[in-house]
Amino acid sequence: MKNILIGVIVIIVLGGLGFYIVKNKDASNYGGGSLLSQNTETSQTPTTTALKEKTYTLADFSTHNSKESCWSVINGKVYDLTPWVSKHPGGESAILSICGKDGTDNFLGKHEGDEKPEAKLATFYIGVLAQ
Numbered sequence: 001m002k003n004i005l006i007g008v009i010v011i012i013v014l015g016g017l018g019f020y021i022v023k024n025k026d027a028s029n030y031g032g033g034s035l036l037s038q039n040t041e042t043s044q045t046p047t048t049t050a051l052k053e054k055t056y057t058l059a060d061f062s063t064h065n066s067k068e069s070c071w072s073v074i075n076g077k078v079y080d081l082t083p084w085v086s087k088h089p090g091g092e093s094a095i096l097s098i099c100g101k102d103g104t105d106n107f108l109g110k111h112e113g114d115e116k117p118e119a120k121l122a123t124f125y126i127g128v129l130a131q
């Protein structure tokens with residue numbers, strides 16, 4: 001009789017424990033747990049984006065190869081030169097010839113160490129070229 005009573009108590013305790021474990025697992029899968037991880041993600045994403053430089057691939061910028069949209073890469077950095085095409089004191093063609101491609105050699109060949117062109121170039125910076 002005593003043994004049966006102990007058996008019943010053990011079953012109730014184990015059953016309760018099992019129920020508690022299953023309930024907590026559900027909560028972390030579908031309830032508070034998932035909400036928590038979503039919150040962490042959304043609060044981290046803007047920080048990460050803000051700290052990370054925008055990166056472009058060759059495929060991204062190779063379509064920006066015209067007067068209407070002119071991007072170029074100089075020293076691994078991407079510049080949107082569109083507003084500069086018609087304003088460049090050295091003529092449109094110098095800029096147009098580097099739209100949609102790497103213009104490092106052209107730019108440095110003409111302007112390396114020149115304060116004005118380098119300062120102007122910096123104003124068109126939009127990100128870095130993906131490695």
Ligand code: HEM
Pocket residue numbers: 072081084088089090091094095098103106107109110111116117118120121
């Ligand atoms: C890519 C971005 C470029 C920027 C931001 C830029 C900027 C400038 C600036 C500010 C000037 C006037 C300089 C001054 O008044 O002292 C200038 C002039 C000139 N640029 Fe550029 N330039 C760029 C690309 C090029 C390229 C690729 C070439 C040719 C390979 C070129 C050839 C010239 C020439 C021939 C002049 C005329 C005056 C001079 O000899 O300095 N530029 N550029």
